[in-house]
Amino acid sequence: MTGPLPTVSVVIPVRDDAVELARCLAWLDRQTVAPWEVVVVDNASSDDTAAVAAAWGARVVPEPSVGIPAAAATGYDSARGEVIARLDADSRPDPRWVERIARRMAMDPDLDAVTGSGRFVDLPRAVQKVASGAYLGAYYVLTHLALGHTSLWGSSMALRRDSWLAVRSQVRRHDPEVHDDLDLAFALGPRRRIRFDPYLQVGVSARSLRGHRQRVRRFARACRTLRLNWRTAPPWARWQARLGSGPRTAAADPASRTTPAQEAPGSSGVGIRLLRVRGRGRSSRRPATARRRASRGRR
Numbered sequence: 304m305t306g307p308l309p310t311v312s313v314v315i316p317v318r319d320d321a322v323e324l325a326r327c328l329a330w331l332d333r334q335t336v337a338p339w340e341v342v343v344v345d346n347a348s349s350d351d352t353a354a355v356a357a358a359w360g361a362r363v364v365p366e367p368s369v370g371i372p373a374a375a376a377t378g379y380d381s382a383r384g385e386v387i388a389r390l391d392a393d394s395r396p397d398p399r400w401v402e403r404i405a406r407r408m409a410m411d412p413d414l415d416a417v418t419g420s421g422r423f424v425d426l427p428r429a430v431q432k433v434a435s436g437a438y439l440g441a442y443y444v445l446t447h448l449a450l451g452h453t454s455l456w457g458s459s460m461a462l463r464r465d466s467w468l469a470v471r472s473q474v475r476r477h478d479p480e481v482h483d484d485l486d487l488a489f490a491l492g493p494r495r496r497i498r499f500d501p502y503l504q505v506g507v508s509a510r511s512l513r514g515h516r517q518r519v520r521r522f523a524r525a526c527r528t529l530r531l532n533w534r535t536a537p538p539w540a541r542w543q544a545r546l547g548s549g550p551r552t553a554a555a556d557p558a559s560r561t562t563p564a565q566e567a568p569g570s571s572g573v574g575i576r577l578l579r580v581r582g583r584g585r586s587s588r589r590p591a592t593a594r595r596r597a598s599r600g601r602r
Contacts (some may be wrong), residue, residue, distance in 0.1 A: 308405040310339035311461070312384030316366075316374030318346035320392040321355045323508070328359040330395050334595040336402035339384040344373040370479025372486065375457070377476075379467050389484075395424065395506035396459070403502055404461045415466040416488075419459035419503025426509050438512065443499065447483060449529055451541030452494040454518040457484035459505040466495065481528040482521075489532040493545035 313331060317324050324343065331341060340543050343356035344364050353439060356363045366377040381388050386408050390396060422435040425435075440455070446454035455462075470490040475481050491497060 306409060308336065308402075308409050309463075310383075311386045311388050311401050311405050312335075312340050312342055312382035312464075313338045313388045313390060313401070314342045314344065314375065314378035314382055315390050315392060315394075316344040316346055316353050316371055316378055317348065317356075317362075317392045318369065318374070319350045321348070321349045321351040325355050325359070326350060327390060327392055327394050328356070328361060330397075331390075332359065333398045334396075334401045335399050336405055337571075338388070338401050341377050343585075344374040344378040344381075346370070356372045365500075367498065367566040368477065370477075371422070371453055371457075372474065372476045372478060372481055372483040375476075375483045375487075376471065376474055380471065381391035382464060382467075385464055386461050387467055389457055389459075389503050390505065391458045391507070393508040393510070394421075394458045397504070400459075400505065401502065403500070407498075407500060408461070411496075411498075413496055414463075414498060415491060416455060416460065416462035417500050417503065418453065418455045418461075418497065418503050419499070419505065421456070421458055421505050421507040423509035424506035426578075434509070446488070449533075449538055450488055451497050451538060452488075452547040453456050453497040454488045454491075455491075455497065457485040459503050460484065462491075466491065475531065478527075480524050481531065482524050485525070486532065489528070489536075493541050507520040527530065 315324065315327060328341065328343075331338065341356075341359070341361040342364055343352070343361040344366050345353045345356070345367050347369050353363050353365075362381075364377060364381045366374045368374075376390065378389075386404060388401065388404050391438075404417060408414060420439055422431050423438075424431070426434055442456065443454060470492075471486070473490040474483070475486050476483075488497065510517075511521065
């Protein structure tokens with residue numbers, strides 16, 4: 304027997320996508336359980352995004368820093384519900400999408416986040432299922448190996464507000480070249496519970512995969528997100544933390560992750576070299592006490 308359903312805020316980060324946003328909000332208007340609120344983050348749009356959101360009764364939150372990570376994080380910060388659900392502007396949730404999220408969270412109080420699936424609605428019907436399954440199947444399998452646990456997919460996901468507040472300072476909100484959903488999954492870490500729910504399926508556009516340039520850009524963002532997070536906790540450390548066979552590391556405690564402010568400016572994400580090697584591989588940065596002891600030993 305479950306208790307009352309938690310309140311659900313739906314966050315939608317948008318930049319210059321008023322037409323798709325109108326469709327998404329129309330689908331949200333048909334929900335069997337209405338969201339507590341809909342928060343549309345206007346990411347410096349030059350079109351009618353803000354006006355469309357307001358016309359549908361959404362709360363519009365501006366975010367002038369261009370990039371999905373900044374817009375999504377601002378939306379999560381602004382959300383007031385007990386659960387923060389996330390859609391993209393081109394997401395088309397079915398009428399029970401909010402209800403399924405609320406019931407899943409009510410039934411499992413220890414669940415931190417839930418993530419769903421999708422189908423490419425603008426592809427020929429004959430290939431929709433195959434293309435969607437291949438793309439998202441590969442995404443979830445590969446990111447699971449990289450993370451040591453289930454990842455998140457920004458077009459259909461939700462997390463508890465308390466879970467967001469616990470890791471909000473760890474996400475790279477000011478880096479527009481990372482995948483914000485994957486980065487958030489890294490921040491949550493293998494000790495928190497994220498579950499995949501195939502019933503949280505939404506329709507989405509395949510536009511993000513069209514064109515060589517777009518695919519290259521998405522791949523580069525994935526690589527950057529992995530490099531930045533692996534320098535704190537590589538996959539084997541995360542899996543040790545997940546299985547409980549390794550020491551408590553940053554993978555087990557997201558609060559100990561290197562924050563964006565601690566990262567070297569202009570870093571490529573492959574790590575910061577703490578030792579400057581000179582000569583034949585010897586470090587010139589030995590502690591002063593060690594150098595004094597070595598000097599006394601030679602005397």
